Amino acid sequence: MTTDVRVPAPSATLPAPAPRRGRGTAMVGKGAVNAALIVIAACYVIPLLWVVLAAFNATAGLSVSWPDPWTLENFSAVLDEETTFRPMRNGFILCGGATLLTMLCAVLAAYPLSRYRSRFRRPFLLTILFMTGLPITAIMVPVYGLFVQLNLIDTYTGTILFMSTTALPIAIWLSKNFMDSVPIEVEEAAWTDGASAMQALRTIVLPLMWPGLSVVALYTFIGLWGNFFVPFVLLQSNDQLPASVSIYTFFSQYAGVIYGQLAAYSMLYSLPAVLLYLVLSRRLSGAFTFGGSVKG
């Protein structure tokens, strides 16, 4: 009797008890899993508490305290041209311009990488993959030197070009993966009708991979929006700085004085990234399939 239970019996011989026991452990397991997830989420939320509470508290300090009363004073204090509007506008021009340029180059580059076989393809893809992680921070010092010599320092053109370049490897990589999932048969019909590759790309492939491309574009924009170091090094005039840098100068200037305003400003600056992420969230996970990524 006892030995019968211990020995893992083939499921066919013991059909009845197996599912019941399975469901019981699964329920306990599910409860434990949910509990573990909630604990992890709580650890994630605690650091966030300060910024939310302090933003609505006119007398906020560094400690977490319940706002009494809740007020929008901090927001109205930072919502002016100098502190918020101009840096945000600059950020949109810089990151928006860089995202457009990145997407244009990435889509063009993804097409041959996805559609044609060549012996250069694999080394090229590996190089791109390698570049996606290249420590951009490491080359900022020489980039600064290069930009001084090319007279590109403190210009939007130069900064946009460089920001696009930093975002390009991952954008090419993701675009290529999304393009791979568009079946080539659809295009072959267009080719036999005499359409060129670029016509096929524009009229057939792009409309089909629109959801994927929007993922890449939003991902690129969010990454650039949060990027601090590149504009910090390449831009100098105060009125050209985007929000990512101005929040830092704002904090260094008023450190220890107006934490509530800093928190309010942090929330305003994070808002575009968070909103865009909400648009993106349903489609995001598909972008991160690296499974067979460097094959072929």
Added chain:
Amino acid sequence: MTSMTLEAGTPRRSSGRRALLRGLPLGPAVILLAVFLGGPILYCIYAAFTDMALTGSSGIDFVGVENFAKAFTSPEFGRAVLYTLFFTVVSAIIGQNVLGMILALLMRSGSAPVRATVSAIVVGAWVLPEVVAGYLWLTFLGPDGSLNAILASIGVPTQNWLYTTPILAVAIANIWRGTAFSMLVYSAALSDVPTEIVEAAKVDGAGTWRTLFSITLPMIRRSIATNLMLITLQTLSVFGLIWAMTKGGPSSKSTTLPIFAYEQAFSFSQLGYGTAIALILLLIGGIFSLFYLRILRLEENTS
């Protein structure tokens, strides 16, 4: 190109031209990458061997390996390398990687509302700009911060964590910020594992852990290797988060290589020396990548 000729059965020259034509759309991307990524790397290699300074461009002299000799004999540089390795191993290879995997695995069997909430929170931390994340942790770990409030309530003496354990503090902040990436990669990879195989293993009597280590993880090893490469390289170059939290201090106790290179180049105006350090950082990144790519390649040859 030879293989193409054979396949298509067309004359060699026209095939070559066709290949060139087909590769043409790569042009804009290749030009941008060559000018703004390749250019600086070459410039980096050149400048690292000069005594280039920030002030006064006149008189740049070629100094050979002097910058590197200076770096390798300087105790500050040695410490920065150690801090960088600590930061990378603790926050990326252990922290983000393992926590990301745990989250991805737990998500598979959690109930839907919990799953949605947790992933929104974890990804939210990742979407926040790095400077904001830095400030959040600055206040969280500070003398009056939430962590001390929690610890005081259970009787642990309060302290300024950014002064007592600066490098661990920035490493944990980086785990908090970066885990979402690994979680997304692993969630996508796990959803590609055929459920029949896992079921079959269970039927054969393999327990949960056994199934995980003998079936699931080996099946997604390519994703693990790729993810490790990407997060290692990303973590090596973290700047804004550390700069916002500690500026590399106190007394350089959280100065990783990017911070060190930046200080030498811009605060102390030694562009040549700063560049040499940046080049070493680039090489460390390259070594890590080659290592991971090598694993992927071995995989391909054996499977």
